[in-house]
Amino acid sequence: MLTIKQIEENRDYVVERLAVKHFQAAQLVDQIIGQSVARRQCITRTEAIQAELNQNARSIGQLLKEGRKEEAEAAKQTTAALKAQLTSLSSELDALEMQLKHLVVQLPNLPHQSVPQGRAAADNVEVRSGGQLPVLDGTALPHWELAQRYDIIDFELGVKITGAGFPVYKGQGARLQRALIAFFLDEAVRAGYTEYMPPILVNEDSGFGTGQLPDKEGQMYHATADNFYLIPTAEVPVTNMYRDVILRSSDFPVRMTAYTPCFRREAGSYGKDVRGLNRLHQFDKVELVCLEHPDRSYATLDAMVEHVESLLVKLQLPYRILRLCGGDMSFTSALTYDFEVYSAAQNMWLEVSSVSNFESFQANRLKLRYREEGEKQTRLAHTLNGSALALPRIVAALLENNQGPEGIRIPEALRPYTGFDTIQ
RNA sequence: GGAGAGAUGGGUGAGCGGUUUAAACCGGCAGUCUUGAAAACUGUUGUAGGGUAACCUACCGGGGGUUCGAAUCCCUCUCUCUCCGCCA
Structure with missing residues (x-):
């Protein structure tokens, strides 16, 4: 399969080359690029929440070590909301990646410049x-x-x-x-x-x-x-x-x-x-x-x-x-x-x-x-x-x-x- | 087919819930020294993704769960190894 990067960086070239294989790629390629942008945004948001959760867990550990039990318990409360967000974001991300892969595998390889035009x-x-x-x-x-x-x-x-x-x-x-x-x-x-x-x-x-x-x-x-x-x-x-x-x-x-x-x-x-x-x-x-x-x-x-x-x-x-x-x-x-x-x-x-x-x-x-x-x-x-x-x-x-x-x-x-x- | 053990970076192999940001050794790479090499010493050394960058995230066979926090605990699947049986 082609890499997403290849497709994103050479959108017009991909479409033009695949025409030689009589494959109408324009719509598919645009869908892929759209999905890829959405995927990246989703990743950025997901990772920000993961980072916050990690930070939170670390400070809870620190508080418990210092015997500040109530503060630790309070901090635990705040994670619940973050985890709920993470769950929904990561299932969104899974779906996006699945769709993206499903789209990408439909694209044939690009024919080389020397490939002759022709149908059969x-x-x-x-x-x-x-x-x-x-x-x-x-x-x-x-x-x-x-x-x-x-x-x-x-x-x-x-x-x-x-x-x-x-x-x-x-x-x-x-x-x-x-x-x-x-x-x-x-x-x-x-x-x-x-x-x-x-x-x-x-x-x-x-x-x-x-x-x-x-x-x-x-x-x-x-x-x-x-x-x-x-x-x-x-x-x-x-x-x-x-x-x-x-x-x-x-x-x-x-x-x-x-x-x-x-x-x-x-x-x-x-x-x-x-x-x-x-x-x-x-x-x-x-x-x-x-x-x-x-x-x-x-x-x-x-x-x-x-x-x-x-x-x-x-x-x-x-x-x-x-x-x-x-x-x-x-x-x-x-x-x-x-x-x-x-x-x-x-x-x-x-x-x-x-x-x-x-x-x-x-x-x-x-x-x-x-x-x-x-x-x-x-x-x-x-x-x-x-x-x-x-x-x-x-x-x-x-x-x-x-x-x-x-x-x-x-x-x-x-x-x-x-x-x-x-x-x- | 029966019984048991195990799966951690390129390799060997530690790790028994919070400085693991995965130790240590070997190997690799770069440097110092040397006429050159070896040895020794010093440094460096996983993959992928996100971010202009600082940096962040995921991955310890696969999947799921418990927990504020999992390489570590639980469930499940797969695979590998050892012994026995059978067999070219």
Whole structure:
């Protein structure tokens, strides 16, 4: 969420920027500023009474110590009225703060200056592309049929043991999963990220910290007996490691990577978009999370984009990089690049990574701060994250694009990890 | 699952209703000394909010209560640790 200070000091700028996300903020922003003024006045009055009560209690203590009992009793009488005032003021203050928070959380993050205008996916701007679009003959199969032919992914079996969207990987298919995870992690570590293996169940506080709760509760699987949630992405446990932390500016950059399975309930989708590996309830992903100094977060965003791109180049997949337009961006992001790979038999671009700078929007919720060398005051850090990469759609593209009469060719870079060069 | 103990600043840890404005030690930072370092010594060192400022307010796991006054007493919830049982 944005800070009240940000909103109060840049009223017009906030409204103007949010218009890029097609969010009409003027009324909400003015309400927030009004509430904030009221809140401050209420605080001033409340604290004056608290100070008086404290003073009173101290002097009663002093009087009792000196044995001046009657004066002490008299002083006790005067506190009753003050306490009544305090009670009413502090419930007024509670109400004001609740309303204010309720209003503030409705404001999305401000889009960066470079975010393109636009309403929907069609308005996203392609910043780069790479790789060769494969030319397949008429016998080319979609990945779900290839999976069956080579007996490497069993969707039916997953339905039997769990349900739709929980595939079983088998033989060379399972080995391919393990190879991709190891490859992605090794590449991230080589690029300077520290590898983590976090819990994949998180508590309620962590869900709040990264913003899944309370609004998107329905997207996560909930283990009710212990009130834990299955993570939808490694971003949740990894980012929450830094909840309520104050860093030094010399601690930046903090670069972390983690492989985890990810769980998404994703109710409401149907049709060809969810065929095969296109959309699953459980999938594997290697995630990057960076904590950065505000002055350098966009340089770090660029570095993350280059890292993800290098993975796709090594996997020899045709890809394009999109800068998301205001209308297609997430609530929390200031600037997002999506990576799509071409899935030849489906004749579709599939999103395999989304790399975002959240600036201080997420850090404010997390209370993740840092201190400039020699300064007492704390400031909010910037947080960034991105997938590097999500496996299922990579696998879909690898299977479809590399199919041939001899089987499915494994790209050179993966062979040390798979131990085979063809799926047969 | 059973029994017990506990939760205090970056860490260890005092504190048993009113100079707690949270001791002490360790760590951190700055300085003195030193060719440099170490040691020693001196100073400094929580977070958030309000106020032009002096200064004030809140926070000792969360919430509620008793009291003129609560880190301290009471209730409640959560979490952690130890032992036993079970288990990879």
